Amino acid sequence: MTTTTKVSICLPTYNRPELLVRCIESCLMQTHANIEIVIGDDSSDDRTAQLVASRYGRDPRIAYRRNVPALGQAPNVASLFERASGDKILLIHDDDYLLVHCIEKLLAQWERYPDLEVAFGDQYETDHDGRIMHAASERMNLAYHRTASASGLQNPPGRVGIVQMFPNNGWLANAALVKRIGYDDHYGTCCDYVFGTRLCLAAKRVCYVNEYVSCYRITDVSVSQATRTSINASSIAAWRFLNSLALPPELEPARKLAMRRLVPIVVSLLARNREARAGLQLALGNLHAYRFGFSPRLYYHLLMIWKATRRPGSESVALLAIKDEQGVDTSRARMP
Known part of the structure; x- marks a missing residue:
């Protein structure tokens, strides 16, 4: 499955081309090669469009679209889900990035549990420059109930979303389920939490992998930091x-x-x-x-x-x- 399954990496971006490069590169470096990177750009200027065209314009794995007018955070993500053509969907925000074995490790859980619908792992927390903060990462994952004793299938699956064990991005899920849940913008800046909760409530089986698979970057320019x-x-x-x-x-x-x-x-x-x-x-x-x-x-x-x-x-x-x-x-x- 790790070679035949197509994974759509959905990547929303907004006015952060200087951070976007590392995110895209982390996607392209995945050990699981059968991917597409679906980008939705809500930027107010042409910097991101120019960067993607110059660096990745000839890469068939990248499907870039500039949203004019801008869609907004949740509608942008929802549009990416609709555009995704893969069997599985992974979401990653433009200021975060994946570890090289992220998709491979998460996708391997479907070999163990064929009827699995959602898989996720631990996140590293990094500073603005992308440097991993190990102590902060341990505290964050512990606060969100991600511990070695909790690894494996989650019962009941819905609990995972409610208690915020499910991460804001870096997860992998069946595309059909993701598209059915969609992305709701009625709750503003907590749309990630709303989506994660609804996804896990709807999923038949959810698996937690007690390994680091992605990096969450602390920045001063995110929407929720501003509010x-x-x-x-x-x-x-x-x-x-x-x-x-x-x-x-x-x-x-x-x-x-x-x-x-x-x-x-x-x-x-x-x-x-x-x-x-x-x-x-x-x-x-x-x-x-x-x-x-x-x-x-x-x-x-x-x-x-x-x-x-x-x-x-x-x-x-x-x-x-x-x-x-x-x-x-x-x-x-x-x-x-």
């Missing part, structure tokens, strides 16, 4: 989505686990953005997220809420919120 302290932050959108999601009883523990992580982040953001009453209601209505009052973080957030009610928009509230997010929220730029 991470605002009321439009991906964490708030993810909380709203998860709160409204209809789940069978066996997946309610997964929702509760996800809420345990999300609720304190959202409370902090609400306090910072002058939504003190909403923050207080959320905190008191989800005391399990604060170990029923045994977490010092609850009182830290109550202090933030109190300061917000006394001096709305004060600098002290903003500093408290920023410190709390930086100290606790280990979320990825495109995921809450």
Whole structure:
């Protein structure tokens, strides 16, 4: 299967040609050679188009399209899924990149489990220049429940998406399933999380490989980094989505686990953005997220809420919120 299966690598890009090159090169260097790279360019200038034409214009594996007008993050990804002609689809964002054996390692899981529909592995976290940060990578994967003891088939599969074990990109899945799920832009900057959750809920079998297969780059120019302290932050959108999601009883523990992580982040953001009453209601209505009052973080957030009610928009509230997010929220730029 590793030689006959065609894999479509879907690559959305926006105004980052200097980062895009490494991403494309990592795709072309895959040990699994039967690939196509489907690029959707939402850039506001011609730099990316010129770069792709000059460096890769004669490579039949690359299918580039400039979106005029720009489609936006989620519609761009959705269009890439529709254009993909492979049996499997892999998503990679333009500032991230794949390890050389990524597709081969993930695709091998279909040999072990012929009815598999989704496979994913660990991510390295890198700095802006693409240098791997090993300690940060270990913390990130641990925070997202990717451990050696969790490797193999996941039961139930839907839990993987809900608790954010499923990565924002670098995964591999059956093209038919991916196209059926599509990419929903109703939840803004957390569209990766929404897609991953819906994909895993719909999949019959999902496999986690306890090996590094891709690299996630920390940059200051991502959409969610630009909105991470605002009321439009991906964490708030993810909380709203998860709160409204209809789940069978066996997946309610997964929702509760996800809420345990999300609720304190959202409370902090609400306090910072002058939504003190909403923050207080959320905190008191989800005391399990604060170990029923045994977490010092609850009182830290109550202090933030109190300061917000006394001096709305004060600098002290903003500093408290920023410190709390930086100290606790280990979320990825495109995921809450």
